[in-house]
Amino acid sequence: MKETKKFISYLYEQKGKYETELEILLADTHFPEFEKPGEYGLRLHLGIIYRLLGDIGKSNSVFKQVVTIRDCNKEKYPIEHESRKNGVGQSLYNQLASLDIENAIVVKFTDSINNRADFYFKDASQLCRLDQSYISDARKARNYDDLAIAALWRGYALLCLGDYSGAYVLLRQVVPYFNEYKKSAGEVWQRVEYALPLALVPLCEFKIRPTKEHLIAAREGLERYIKSLHDYRDRLDGYLYYLHLKEAFPEVYQADPSSWTEPAGTGDADEFPRIPPLKMSSEADDETGAVMVFDREKSGTLEVFGSNRDLERFVGYVSGLPGFPVLSNLFEIYAVEAEQEPGPLVSECNRLLGMNNVDEWAKQKARVILEVANDAKAEGGSVMLYFEPEIDPETGRCIGD
Numbered sequence: 001m002k003e004t005k006k007f008i009s010y011l012y013e014q015k016g017k018y019e020t021e022l023e024i025l026l027a028d029t030h031f032p033e034f035e036k037p038g039e040y041g042l043r044l045h046l047g048i049i050y051r052l053l054g055d056i057g058k059s060n061s062v063f064k065q066v067v068t069i070r071d072c073n074k075e076k077y078p079i080e081h082e083s084r085k086n087g088v089g090q091s092l093y094n095q096l097a098s099l100d101i102e103n104a105i106v107v108k109f110t111d112s113i114n115n116r117a118d119f120y121f122k123d124a125s126q127l128c129r130l131d132q133s134y135i136s137d138a139r140k141a142r143n144y145d146d147l148a149i150a151a152l153w154r155g156y157a158l159l160c161l162g163d164y165s166g167a168y169v170l171l172r173q174v175v176p177y178f179n180e181y182k183k184s185a186g187e188v189w190q191r192v193e194y195a196l197p198l199a200l201v202p203l204c205e206f207k208i209r210p211t212k213e214h215l216i217a218a219r220e221g222l223e224r225y226i227k228s229l230h231d232y233r234d235r236l237d238g239y240l241y242y243l244h245l246k247e248a249f250p251e252v253y254q255a256d257p258s259s260w261t262e263p264a265g266t267g268d269a270d271e272f273p274r275i276p277p278l279k280m281s282s283e284a285d286d287e288t289g290a291v292m293v294f295d296r297e298k299s300g301t302l303e304v305f306g307s308n309r310d311l312e313r314f315v316g317y318v319s320g321l322p323g324f325p326v327l328s329n330l331f332e333i334y335a336v337e338a339e340q341e342p343g344p345l346v347s348e349c350n351r352l353l354g355m356n357n358v359d360e361w362a363k364q365k366a367r368v369i370l371e372v373a374n375d376a377k378a379e380g381g382s383v384m385l386y387f388e389p390e391i392d393p394e395t396g397r398c399i400g401d
Contacts, residue, residue: 100124128154148177295376
C-alpha cells in the first residue's frame with residue numbers, strides 16, 4: 001500500500017519518540033535486563049517503523065531483541081496448558097496468544113530458515129483452543145469478545161501452519177462474535193483484531209480454492225484491511241500483520257492475476273467448510289436504548305437511527321444491492337465506533353433514495369443518515385454511530401445493568 005505523506009510523517013515522529021524513550025529506559029538500572037517495563041512494546045513498534053521506512057537491517061536487529069525478551073519471560077513465568085480447565089481465564093490466554101503470534105511473525109522476519117516460528121504458532125493455537133462446554137457457557141454469559149479473540153488468534157495460527165480449512169471456520173466467526181458483543185452494550189476497542197478477517201478470510205478462501213477470482217479477492221482484502229484502520233496508532237499496529245502476510249504468502253501477494261493459471265483440479269470439489277451456527281444468548285436482543293448517528297466533531301447533529309436489529313436489517317438490505325460499499329459497512333463502523341467521512345455517505349444515501357425499487361423503511365433509515373452526513377460535510381466533520389442506553393431516571397443507571 002502506498003502511504004500518505006501524513007502517515008509517513010507520523011512514522012518519523014514516532015520513530016524519534018520511541019528511540020528517545022528506549023534510550024532512557026535502557027539507562028535505568030532499577031530493573032533486570034529484558035524485564036524493563038515497556039521495552040517489549042517500544043522495540044516491537046520500532047521494528048515495524050524501521051521496516052516501513054525501508055531499514056530492514058535495523059528492523060531485524062530490533063526484532064531479535066523482541067524475541068529475546070519474550071523468551072526470557074516465558075522461561076521465568078511459564079504457563080501450564082494442562083492447568084487450564086474449561087477455558088478459565090481465557091482473556092489472559094488470549095493475550096498470551098497475541099504475544100505468541102507477534103513473536104512468530106518477528107521470528108519469520110529475522111530467521112526464515114529456522115522453523116522456530118511454528119513453535120509460537122502452535123503455542124498460540126493451543127492457548128486459544130476452546131472446548132464446546134466453555135463456548136456454550138461464554139455465550140450464555142455474553143463473553144463474546146473473548147470468543148472473538150480466541151477464534152482470531154487460533155485461526156491466524158492455523159492459517160500459518162497450513163490448516164486453511166480449520167482457520168477458515170474460526171476466522172468466519174470473529175466478526176459475528178464482535179458484533180454480538182457490541183449489541184450486548186460492550187465496547188469493541190480491538191480495531192485491528194476486528195479488521196484482520198478482512199484480509200485473513202479471503203486468503204483462506206484462496207488457499208482452499210485457488211481460483212483467479214479468489215486470488216483477486218485475497219489481494220484486495222489485505223489492502224482493504226490496512227486502509228480500514230484510519231487511526232494512525234491502529235494502522236501502525238496493523239502493519240505488523242500486513243507485512244507478515246505479504247512476506248509469508250508471496251504466491252498470493254506477488255502474483256499477477258492477469259496471468260494467473262488455476263492449478264489442475266481446482267473447482268467445485270474444493271468446497272468451503274461449513275460454518276457452525278453461532279447460537280447467541282437471547283439476552284443480547286433485550287436492549288434498552290438506541291443506535292445514534294452523530295457528528296461529534298463539528299456540527300453536533302444527532303439523530304436516532306433505531307435498534308441494533310434495525311441497523312443489522314438495514315445493512316443486510318443494502319448489502320444485497322450493488323454499489324453501496326460504505327452503507328454495507330455501517331455495522332463495522334458502529335462496532336468499533338470509527339469515524340466515517342461524510343462525502344461517501346451523502347453520495348450513497350442520495351443514490352439509494354433516488355431508486356424506485358427500494359423499500360420505504362430502508363429509505364427512511366437512509367434519510368436519518370443523510371441528515372447527519374450533510375451537516376457533517378458542510379462543517380468539515382465526520383459521522384459515527386454509537387449505542388445510547390436508556391437511563392433509569394430514579395437511579396441514574398442504565399436500564400438492564
